[in-house]
Amino acid sequence: MKRKKSPYIPFISEKYPPTYVEQAHKATFANESQILESDSCICFYCGHTFNPQTEEKLYWITESAPREKTLQCPMCGIDCLIGNASGFPIHDPEFIKICTESWFGGISRISDGLTVERLALADILLED
Numbered sequence: 001m002k003r004k005k006s007p008y009i010p011f012i013s014e015k016y017p018p019t020y021v022e023q024a025h026k027a028t029f030a031n032e033s034q035i036l037e038s039d040s041c042i043c044f045y046c047g048h049t050f051n052p053q054t055e056e057k058l059y060w061i062t063e064s065a066p067r068e069k070t071l072q073c074p075m076c077g078i079d080c081l082i083g084n085a086s087g088f089p090i091h092d093p094e095f096i097k098i099c100t101e102s103w104f105g106g107i108s109r110i111s112d113g114l115t116v117e118r119l120a121l122a123d124i125l126l127e128d
């Protein structure tokens with residue numbers, strides 16, 4: 001398994017250098033207040049885009065104190081979301097591509113060209 005800290009970068013973006021992509025990765029962690037200030041957020045694994053303000057239920061991962069919680073994707077269950085309040089260009093296709101390629105080593109639903117759909121993991125999470 002590839003570790004998050006040594007991303008494989010098959011796609012080179014001149015617009016978004018690795019240091020910038022690394023900063024963006026940090027925004028996917030302990031991002032509760034950033035997400036709650038956003039009216040749009042995207043999952044960099046499956047591409048699901050939604051408004052956290054109107055979402056019926058948000059699934060959070062509790063991090064060790066004093067860190068904030070981390071949002072989990074309602075569709076795929078992966079904790080790789082960024083909201084527009086972060087200031088990152090979350091709707092730029094080049095930004096989305098360089099992030100998903102860097103963080104998942106070219107293996108993500110976005111890289112594979114798959115459509116957004118609710119995965120089995122999310123089904124488990126949705127059970128109350």
Ligand SMILES: [Zn+2]
Nearest residue numbers: 043046073076
């Ligand atoms: Zn997702």
